[in-house]
Amino acid sequence: MMINPTEAIEIILDSTIQKEPEEVSLIEATNRYSSEVISTKLDLPLWNNSSMDGFAFKLNENFDVYNESINKFQVVGELFPGDEYIPSIKEGQAIKIMTGAPIPKGANCVVPIEKAKIIKVDELNFVVFTTTPKLSDYIRIKGSDFVKGETLIEKGQKIRPYEIAKLAANGIDKVKVFPKPVISILASGNELILPGEKLKINSIYDSNSFAIASMIKEAGGIPKIIGIAKDEISSIESNLRNAIDSDAIICSAGVSVGDKDFIKKVVSDQGKISFWSVNMQPGKPFLYAHVQGRGKIIPFFGLPGNPVSVMVLMIKFVIPSIKKMQGYTNPFPIRIKAKLNHQIENNSKRNMFARVKVENVNGELIANPFSKHDSHIISSFSESNGLANIPENCKILKAGADVEVEIFDDSHIL
Template sequence: MSDDRGVGHTTDTSTLLPVDEYRERISNLLAATRERHCPLDECLGLALAEDVTAPIPLPPFDNSAMDGYAVRAADVAGADSRHPVTLPVTADIPAGRVEIPPLEPGTAHRIMTGARLPPGAEAAVPVELTDGGTERVTVHRAVPEGSNLRRAGEDVTVGQVVLERGQTLGAAQLGLAAAVGNAELPIRRPPRVLVLSTGSELVEPGTELLPGQIYESNGTMLAAAVRQCGGEARLLRFVPDEVSELHAALAPHLAETDLILTSGGVSAGAYEVVKDALAGSGVRFDKVAIQPGMPQGSGHYEAAGYRVPVVTLPGNPVSSIVSFEVFVRPALRRAGGHRETRRPHRRVTLTETLRSPSGKRQYRRGSFDPEADAVTTSGGAGSHLLSGMAAADCLLELPEESTEVAAGSTVDIWLLSEN
């Protein structure tokens, strides 16, 4: 059994590995993935491998910001509701027209939003300030030079770095990449993670449970967590509690796996198959000064000429997902080239008094109130209480030296809904 039975459980903390030391160990397990070029529609959520500079300005030419009429400012300078100005309309300029006739003095061109400004034009009169004429237009209000125009390069200049190495590519970043002419981008390949779910008691959700069986959930949860942080996950379910079966299950996947991620089977019980199978294959098992999630394992699985990084997480579901957030997620983000590897942190006010075990860093599930800049726990401290984790939008981090944190104290939280 692990230490995850509640805050009151005591453990000799003098032999525990510090959280930060163990996190650094996990981070150093994974090498950076290779760079490759990817079409834009395959880049969402990936990390940029190189800076992207603009070969063109944005906008690429002076254009109208409104549907209306391109004019010379002097020609409408005296226009108002009592003294409108009427001009002949000598051209239509829809967006995308390539050949644009010059605007002669004393005339107007009807122009659409985004259309290139004709030579000689100094402003655009919105259609709402006119009678909307097509052959002649009556302007009811003067517009100064430069009105309602988008100037070439006012957003982006030629040679400007528009996206930076390590940036996570979202919708706006991909839109900008396309706007400056990129059909593909240099990215880091997502880390490929084999998520291994062991346990003879596990059955697939949707089937009938027999006495002593439980639905497999950790594999689903961890595979989703891998994908959420930009990795590729392959879920290998229902490996029985037999050492030979575990080795056989791993063998076909070693060539294309950057990390083997397991949950369960790492404590001190009699049927700890992950520990039994991997302890002699280059994986080290330790106790870390964290609650929940004290029993941990890491190293390399060496078999059939392959040497694949391994992280083994505890089996209680909250222990498993908290351990992923604290130790595995930063390593995957770093290997995938992301500049931001950890969740956003905030210092907020605690609304209740909490107890924490001395010598261990405790992570509690929380609900963050941004208006009050305060946090309240979500569910109890037990590592089997998954519903509280599902309801949480943050993790509270209570330091090792704290045994009691009073209501009104300032605490660190990790925002789970961001990054």
């Protein structure tokens, strides 16, 4: 029985299990997803400190930059970041202070060195300012960045280098994250050989396994290419046994109704099939099942052999599952509305996901479809960045129509 794409993703995600959290170092946590809420342990900055090299002093209301009797402060010392002793200053005194050093007691203002002039009077150093300062000028206030107890990272949030900086600034050196899932990859077909091998007259290179592996890696998983199975039940079973020590298995080809498409039979014998056919173009022959792994039940994704079908199914179904394993709060591609630049014909009578290139033209998102939508045209993917959703009951979506697009590469949309 054929199901619709919405049902398919619901079945997949409902049965996807998040991995148990692990504690890792800050560097290892980069681009991982937090398994817990992390709060600040400190006020940051820890104390009021100077944002400039300059002079700290007490600014009074009667300050007059042109009155030398008022605008003249005795320099009574220097203060550097890391100094253990924080001096106090009196009215009419100033301390030379470096960026990051704590503000001395009694000071309420800093004037940068560029706006100050040193004069000597009877062997004493005085500073005269060439600008009229304001209270709290160039002072970083304690807790102005973070206040103790404030949330730094939400559960399920991606820990980017910017979050790493916040964690390190709070003295946190380890965090709990969701582990990267290990995903085994199989290919099926007598005609397949590995890239780098000598091409024979009856062979083709296995591009699917490497496309799948790179998409898994981009999604945060650990790809594990098992190999190429022959179109024989024994070969498929042997390769499947080598894949069970993983968090999911992905197989390309052998899932349709051909005389040598044995994947469905092998998986049915060794596990339980949830569905086998999805009402979509491309990607109709799509099998989702669970097989017995090493001490656990493993999701099995059976994809067709056509490269475009593989990548569409990866984007729409497999990658969201892999992301959910890692704690993503929203594992789906970004969905946008764009205006169609040229019409798209849908002759499949199924939900069509057409490759398009979305561009920002004068503030408007324009979707440019490709003229060829065949499932073997790999080049169309390298030029596109989204999948336009053409409903099953829509035979022609005309130019100028609004279309929903799932963006899988937003690097070129400004």
